[in-house]
Amino acid sequence: MRITGLRLHPVAIADGPLRSSYGLHAPYALRTIVELTSTDGLTGISETYGGDGPLQALEAMRDRIVGMDPFQLTRLWMDLSGEAAKESAAQNAVVAGGRSQTYLVPGENPLDRHARTYAAIEIACLDLIGKALNKPLCDVVGGRARDAVPFSAYLFYKHAGGGGLGDDQREDEYGEGLDPLAMVRQAKQMIDKYGFREIKLKGGVLDPEIEIDTIRALRQEFGPSYPLRIDPNCAWSIQTSVYVGRSLKEELSGGGYLEDPTATIAGMAEVRKRLREEGIDMPMASNVAVTCFAQVVEAEKADAVQVVLSDPHYWGGVRAQQRLADLCETLNLGVSMHSNNHLGVSLMAMTHAAASAPHVNYACDTHYPWQSGIDEVVAGGRIPFVDGCVRIPDKPGLGVDLDYDQLARGTERYNKLDYRKRDDEAEMRKRVDPSWKRVLPRW
């Protein structure tokens, strides 16, 4: 089998006014749907980051991909990572030049650009291979550790609104959420609908006292059988991180964690050290301080991170997800999964990746509840959750096909937009506070 064509479909999907320390989500998130056609008459698909950057990176691969044997992924990885190593001096200069990875939204770190591009191609190749062999994707990469993958309820402080613009606005399913009571309501609503058994709160938005109260209110409502995690995306100083850790030592224990409270591996290590000196053994998780394999080793040595957030989209695909989980198991670290706004193709890639890696021992994050069926590009509509889990379908490859009418609508929305890059800071200035700046630490 050979690849005969690469088709790239930029799409825009409505997204509510969700807050984080990066700022505000725009009315539409950008994604790219990738299609590879083959000499066998099959089409493999994947989904990745959106906008000009990812599109250009994939477009630049066209000549390398067309004509390729989709089974020969290792050589493709060697080519891409080899080129990345050559560029690394320049990339390091960019990262060191003030806009460090602490400031980059996921999908923008130049250090893992090659891994993101590779992942989009790898997943589409594995989908092709699965379809050719009539086997689910996770079974093509060695088989599954689990038949269904648990996800967490991912709560966001948010303004009123369900996303979209003008006559293309979505229903505001969860309403405004800017205080502890509203967040408990949001959690109950999401858990009623999806059955999630772990809860994540995106923090770094309101005064830490309000965020502490939010976590306490969630614990009060759901009890200790629902592990809790909070992720302020580096919004806190070391001192504030220690204060929050101390304040929530009960609530974030028993399967929960404190995610990226402060910036850098050194900062995280200091928070961990100070908490341990107080006898608080709270796991710290990261997808900001740690985004590549070398940083896992560095963070483990410094005792800065105890739970690594994987994500096949930027760690380098499904096989890299397996390698990462194996490395973390060897280093005695936990593994969870990071998420961005995404559609059903990404959700299935995340599900197969987590199913195929034994040592994913926390429920994965997903933004899926924040998207609407109106934007879904998967044939048959939204992917179902049962008891908070997505099951591996008894279908080949990812187990989903594209609805080309829906895909065309997504591209139409994309073409109408005047932005080609995620910029939560600009969005925050535009819609909430004209003088807003991302200042770290904010508290």
Ligand SMILES: [Mg+2]
């Ligand atoms: Mg995070």
